[in-house]
Amino acid sequence: MTIRDEVRSAVRALSAPSPAEAEGSGKRAGTGGTTSDLTIDETLLLHSAGWEPVDLVYGISWWSIPWGAWQWTTGEVQEASGAFAGAIAQAERQLRESCERAGASGVLGVEVGIRVSSHHVSIELTGTAVRRVEADAHRFEFVSDLSARDFALLTRAGWWPLGIAAGASFVVAPRRSAREWASQQGQNVELPNLTQALYLARERAMERMQRSGSAMKAEGIVAVKLREGRASSSVRVIQFVAIGTGVHLRTGEHRSVSPEMVVPLDDLVRGFDVKSLRSAGGE
Amino acid sequence: MPSTAGDELPEAAARRLRPGAWSSGLSVADFASCLDMGMDPVGYVQGYAVLQWSWFMGTGGMGMGMGGLGGGWAGTPQRRGQYVEQWQCPHGFVSAEHRMYGANYELTWIEESWATGWGLATGRMLDEAKALGASGIVGVVDEMRPLFGGTVEFRASGTAVAVPDAPRPANPFSTYLCGQRLGKLIEAGFAPVSVVATLSAVRMLGSCVTHYQLAGTNVGTWYGPAAGGVSGVGPVDQVNRAEAAARSLARERVRGQLGADILHGATLESSEREIGEGDLSIQCTLKGTRVRRFKDFDPLPDALPVVRLT
Amino acid sequence: MNDDNDPAEERLPAPPDAPARTGQLPQGLPPDASRRLAELEDRPGHKGMFTSDLSVNEFLLIKEVGFHPLGFVMGSSIYHLGIQTRKWSQSQELSKLTEAMYEARQLAMDRMDAEATELGADGVVGVRLDVNYYEWGSDTAEFIAVGTAVKAEDGRSYRNRQGKPFTSDLSGQDFWVLMQTGHVPLGLVMGTCVYHIAHRGLGQTLRSTGRNAELPNFTQALYEARELAMTRMQDEANELEATGIVGVRLEEKSHMWGDHTIEFLSLGTAVARSEGDFTIPQPKTIISLDG
Numbered sequence A: 001m002t003i004r005d006e007v008r009s010a011v012r013a014l015s016a017p018s019p020a021e022a023e024g025s026g027k028r029a030g031t032g033g034t035t036s037d038l039t040i041d042e043t044l045l046l047h048s049a050g051w052e053p054v055d056l057v058y059g060i061s062w063w064s065i066p067w068g069a070w071q072w073t074t075g076e077v078q079e080a081s082g083a084f085a086g087a088i089a090q091a092e093r094q095l096r097e098s099c100e101r102a103g104a105s106g107v108l109g110v111e112v113g114i115r116v117s118s119h120h121v122s123i124e125l126t127g128t129a130v131r132r133v134e135a136d137a138h139r140f141e142f143v144s145d146l147s148a149r150d151f152a153l154l155t156r157a158g159w160w161p162l163g164i165a166a167g168a169s170f171v172v173a174p175r176r177s178a179r180e181w182a183s184q185q186g187q188n189v190e191l192p193n194l195t196q197a198l199y200l201a202r203e204r205a206m207e208r209m210q211r212s213g214s215a216m217k218a219e220g221i222v223a224v225k226l227r228e229g230r231a232s233s234s235v236r237v238i239q240f241v242a243i244g245t246g247v248h249l250r251t252g253e254h255r256s257v258s259p260e261m262v263v264p265l266d267d268l269v270r271g272f273d274v275k276s277l278r279s280a281g282g283e
Numbered sequence B: 001m002p003s004t005a006g007d008e009l010p011e012a013a014a015r016r017l018r019p020g021a022w023s024s025g026l027s028v029a030d031f032a033s034c035l036d037m038g039m040d041p042v043g044y045v046q047g048y049a050v051l052q053w054s055w056f057m058g059t060g061g062m063g064m065g066m067g068g069l070g071g072g073w074a075g076t077p078q079r080r081g082q083y084v085e086q087w088q089c090p091h092g093f094v095s096a097e098h099r100m101y102g103a104n105y106e107l108t109w110i111e112e113s114w115a116t117g118w119g120l121a122t123g124r125m126l127d128e129a130k131a132l133g134a135s136g137i138v139g140v141v142d143e144m145r146p147l148f149g150g151t152v153e154f155r156a157s158g159t160a161v162a163v164p165d166a167p168r169p170a171n172p173f174s175t176y177l178c179g180q181r182l183g184k185l186i187e188a189g190f191a192p193v194s195v196v197a198t199l200s201a202v203r204m205l206g207s208c209v210t211h212y213q214l215a216g217t218n219v220g221t222w223y224g225p226a227a228g229g230v231s232g233v234g235p236v237d238q239v240n241r242a243e244a245a246a247r248s249l250a251r252e253r254v255r256g257q258l259g260a261d262i263l264h265g266a267t268l269e270s271s272e273r274e275i276g277e278g279d280l281s282i283q284c285t286l287k288g289t290r291v292r293r294f295k296d297f298d299p300l301p302d303a304l305p306v307v308r309l310t
Numbered sequence C: 001m002n003d004d005n006d007p008a009e010e011r012l013p014a015p016p017d018a019p020a021r022t023g024q025l026p027q028g029l030p031p032d033a034s035r036r037l038a039e040l041e042d043r044p045g046h047k048g049m050f051t052s053d054l055s056v057n058e059f060l061l062i063k064e065v066g067f068h069p070l071g072f073v074m075g076s077s078i079y080h081l082g083i084q085t086r087k088w089s090q091s092q093e094l095s096k097l098t099e100a101m102y103e104a105r106q107l108a109m110d111r112m113d114a115e116a117t118e119l120g121a122d123g124v125v126g127v128r129l130d131v132n133y134y135e136w137g138s139d140t141a142e143f144i145a146v147g148t149a150v151k152a153e154d155g156r157s158y159r160n161r162q163g164k165p166f167t168s169d170l171s172g173q174d175f176w177v178l179m180q181t182g183h184v185p186l187g188l189v190m191g192t193c194v195y196h197i198a199h200r201g202l203g204q205t206l207r208s209t210g211r212n213a214e215l216p217n218f219t220q221a222l223y224e225a226r227e228l229a230m231t232r233m234q235d236e237a238n239e240l241e242a243t244g245i246v247g248v249r250l251e252e253k254s255h256m257w258g259d260h261t262i263e264f265l266s267l268g269t270a271v272a273r274s275e276g277d278f279t280i281p282q283p284k285t286i287i288s289l290d291g
Helices: A003-015 A040-048 A079-101 A150-154 A180-183 A192-215 B027-039 B106-131 B179-187 B206-216 B237-258 C032-042 C057-062 C095-118 C172-180 C200-208 C216-239
Strands: A052-062 A106-116 A119-133 A159-172 A187-188 A220-230 A237-249 A260-264 B040-052 B084-088 B101-106 B135-146 B150-164 B188-205 B262-276 B277-293 B306-309 C069-080 C123-132 C140-152 C184-196 C244-253 C261-273 C284-286
Touching: A003 B027, A003 B188, A040 A052, A040 A150, A040 B179, A052 A079, A052 B237, A052 B262, A052 C095, A079 A106, A079 A119, A079 A159, A079 A192, A106 A150, A106 A159, A106 A237, A119 A237, A150 A159, A150 A220, A150 C057, A187 B262, A187 C095, A192 A220, A192 A237, A192 C032, A192 C069, A192 C140, A220 C057, A220 C069, A260 B262, B027 B040, B027 B179, B040 B106, B040 B179, B084 B237, B101 B206, B106 B135, B106 B188, B135 B188, B150 C284, B179 B188, B188 B237, B237 B262, B237 B277, B306 C172, B306 C284, C032 C069, C032 C095, C057 C069, C057 C123, C057 C172, C069 C095, C069 C123, C095 C123, C095 C184, C095 C261, C123 C172, C123 C184, C172 C184, C172 C244, C184 C216, C216 C244, C216 C261
Parallel strands: A260 B306, A260 C284
Antiparallel strands: A052 A119, A106 A119, A159 A237, A187 C069, A220 A237, B040 B150, B084 B101, B101 B188, B135 B150, B188 B277, B262 B277, C069 C140, C123 C140, C184 C261, C244 C261
C-alpha cells in the first residue's frame, strides 16, 4: 500500500461512525481516552521494543524556603538544597502514583522543570506512562528522563532504568576582601576562594545525585546533565543541578549492540520535478 | 504561491478561492510532503474571535481581586462539580493581616470564556474549509493574544487540503501536524480527527499558613506543627493541591471529549500569575490532535543501530 | 612602509611546561571531591556505581570498544584576567594574557585529571572546556573542564607516556570510530595565543589603502597568531610522542576584552597507533530516508 492509499483509507474511516466502545480487532490498540506526548517515531520505536504509551502523567511540588536564607551567608544555602530535595522527591512520588493509577509500569521522557525564587523551589515533572504490550499485570518499575528511543536502545543492551537521580546545591559567591581585590588588580591570577566555593558546590550537587542513585540501588547513572546558572533574582547566587537516570543490569551482563558503520549518500539538495512539483522519485 | 486577488480587496474577499490561486501556510518541505501523500492544498483558512477578558468577572461574591482579607469570601460553587477546597486558619488569633480562610477554586468563567473563544475561532476555520470543499486542515496554529484594554483575540489558522478519491467527511478533519510527521502517523494506522484543546484555571487564595510559607516567614517558633506552625522548609500543600487540580481538570476535560479515540502529540503547559501576596492564579493548557485507529497495527521490526561517518 | 603594524618583534617562548603549576588550591583534591569519588568505588560493604554524562548512544559505543564508564569528573579554576598595558600602535601577542589563559585551562584540566586518577581511570572521554563569565566579577572568568572517566575492561592500561589517564574531547561516536581504525587517544592538546590588533594604525591604513584591497599587515598578524596557537598545540602532541592530532579546531574569542584583542585557541586530540594488527572494517553506504 502506498502512502496515498493509506491517506485515502484514513479519510474514508473518518466518514464511518465512530467506534464508540468497540476495541480494534487483531493487534492490541491503545485504549480510548489515552493521551500521549510522544512523537509518532517514538511511539513506533517503543512498540518495536514491546511497550506502548498509556497516558500523560505528571507530578508537581512546591517547597518553601525561609526568608533570610539567602541573605546572610556566603557559601552554600542549605535550606534551598533541602527544599529542592524535598520537592523533587514529592514530585517523583506523585508521578509514580499517577503511573500506578493509570495501570502502567513506568514513566519515560520525563521533563524536569525547576523554578527557584527567593521563597520557594518548585519542581514539575511531566512524562508518558508506558506498559508492556503483551502483559496481563503491570507492576511499577521505573521513572526516567530517558526518551523512548534511548529506552529502547538501553534495554536492548540489558540496562534498565530505575528512577531519576538528582542533586542540587545553591551557593552565594563569596566576595573578595578589599585587600585581595587591591592585590589582584592588574594581575592574572587565580581566585582561590571563588574557585573553591564553586568547585565545592558542583561536587556537592554531584554527590547528592550519587546518593539519590544509591538509594534506588542503581549500578550507574547515565546521561547526567549538570545545569548551572543564576538562582533567583540575586546575581551572586548560583545554582548547580545534576540530573540523570539511575540504571542497573537486569540479566547481569551487558549485551553488545554491534552497530555498523555507514556512509550516508544523501546530498543536502533534493531534486524537484518542476513541471508537476512532485519530488523526484514519485510514488 | 501568492494569491492573485488584488491587495485592495478586503481580507474576506481575498480569501475566496479563485481557481488555480491559493495560498498556504506550509513550508516548502511540508508542502512537498503533502503532495506526496496525495493531499492537495486548496487554501489557507482562518478563524478569529475577539472576547472580552477579565480575571475578575463572574458572579457570586468570590472576593474579586481584593485578596479576600479577613473573610471576604463567601464560597458558593458556580456550578455543580466545580473544584473547590477550603482551608481554615488553625491559629488562635485574628488580625487585619492574618487570613481566616484560604481557598482553591476553579475559575469556571475563565475556562468557559476560553472554550468559547477557541471554539469560535476553530469553528470558523473549519467553516471556511467546508466552503472550499476540503477534506481536512493540516498544520493548524492556534493562538490567543491580548488586544487592548481587557480584550483578547483567539485565532486559528491552517492549510485546507483535499484528498481526491475519498469521500469528504461531514466535518473536515484538523490536526496540528503536517508534512512527514502526519504521513508517519497515518502509516502507523492513525487517522487525524480534530485538534483538541482545553484550558483550566484555578485560583489559589492563600490561607494564613500558605501566605507565611510563600513569604518565607518562619512561624515555627510561635507554634508547634500541631498548631499550624510553619518550619520554613516544607511543602506548600495548598499550592501543590491547586497545581495538581489544574492539571487534572485539564486532562479529565480532554478525556471526556475523546470518546474511544486517542490524543496524540499532547502538550501540557502551565503558568502561574501572582495576583497579590499569597495569591496565585494557575492556568494549564492541554492541546493535541485527536486520532482514531483505522487499521491494524504492525509493529516495526527491530531497528538497526548504525554509526554514521559524515 | 607603514611601521604602525610591525608584527611582534620577537618569537615568544612556548608557555611554561606542565609541572610548574601556580594554582593556589592545596595540592591533592579537596575532601568533598575525594569523598564524592570514593562513593563511586566498590569497597567492602559498599557497592559503588558509575556516573556518566555521555548520551545513551555514546555509552553503548564506548562499551563496544571495551571501556566502562567510572564517573563524571570535573575541574575548574576562577581566574582574574588583568589587562596588561598595550602599545596601541602595535599588533602583537599579549604574552601575559596568553600565559594566563593557558594556565587557567591547564589548572582546570589538571584538577579533572586528578579526579580521574583517583578513580583509577585509563582515560577521560567527551572532555568539554567551557568558560563562564559571571556578572559579579568583571575581568573574572571561570574555566571548567568536565568529562567522563573510563576504564578498559580488558585490564590493559591505556595511560599515556606521562603515566596520566588519556584525555580526549572526542565524542563517544568518534572514539568508537577512532578505535576501529587502530588508533588510541593520548591526550587533549591545546595551544593558545592572545593577540592584540593595533587600534591607531587601522584608521590610517584604511585611508591610505585603496578600496577592497587586502590589508597585508593585518593578514600577517592574524596568520601569525593562529600559527603560534597551532604550533604550541603541536609541541604538546610531540611531547606525548603522538602519531597525529585529530579533530583539530581553532576557536577565536574576545572574552571581555573588546574587539581588538582576540584569543586563538587550538584544540585537538593527540593519537597514536595501537599495537597489534587492525583491519579497518568496510563501512556500508546507505541512503537515509529521513527528510
